[in-house]
Amino acid sequence: MxxxxxxxxxxxxxxxxxxxxxxxxxxxxxxxxxxxDEPQLFGYQFKTVLSGSMDPEFSTGSIILVKRVNNTNAIIKGDIITFKQADKNLVTHRVVEAVKKDGVTLYRTKGDNNENADMSLVSPEKVVSKYTGFTVPYAGYLVNHAGxxxxxxxxxxxxxxxxxxxxxxxxxxxxxxxxxxxxxxxxxxxxxxx
Structure with a gap:
């Protein structure tokens, strides 16, 4: 029984x-x-890592979980953010410095695996989301195929x-x-x- x-x-x-x-x-x-776009659920979104610029934090082909940023004032040095570039591509890099310019906080970013910081400062309206710390290695290949x-x-x-x-x-x-x-x-x- x-x-x-x-x-x-x-x-x-x-x-x-x-x-x-x-x-x-x-x-x-x-x-x-x-x-x-990438799958999204309850304000969280899965992003596929397409380059090795953030090695060893996450590898190419990984899936990272990001959360939409509503208050960019909460972003601090060391946070990993996803932002829009001028060409509308999304990039996920680490904030290495917050710079005040004309009363607005701009963010200097850099890929962990890159030698130099990104050329352009990121304005608050370009920030899309913030990395939550959750990564699934190589699952991005599956998600890309899912599309x-x-x-x-x-x-x-x-x-x-x-x-x-x-x-x-x-x-x-x-x-x-x-x-x-x-x-x-x-x-x-x-x-x-x-």
Missing amino acids: RKKNTIKRISNLISTLLILTLIAMTLIVISSRISG SPIGVAILLIVPGLLLLGYAFLTFRATIKEIESRTKSLNLQLEDLQK
């Missing part, structure tokens, strides 16, 4: 994890499709197929248990009739 309860709990846990995975993947795909039509299909179909397969196995186990109980009851009835 105890073994069945443990198996049932594990089964429920697996079902819950598969459902949550399917929901999360669906939200990530929808979010990235709507925004045309393609094949990637979207994989992210939605694979968890769905896993959930269907698990439901089939659970259904099959339930049928076997019902058959076993029916057989047991039939044997008991036969014994009573004798």
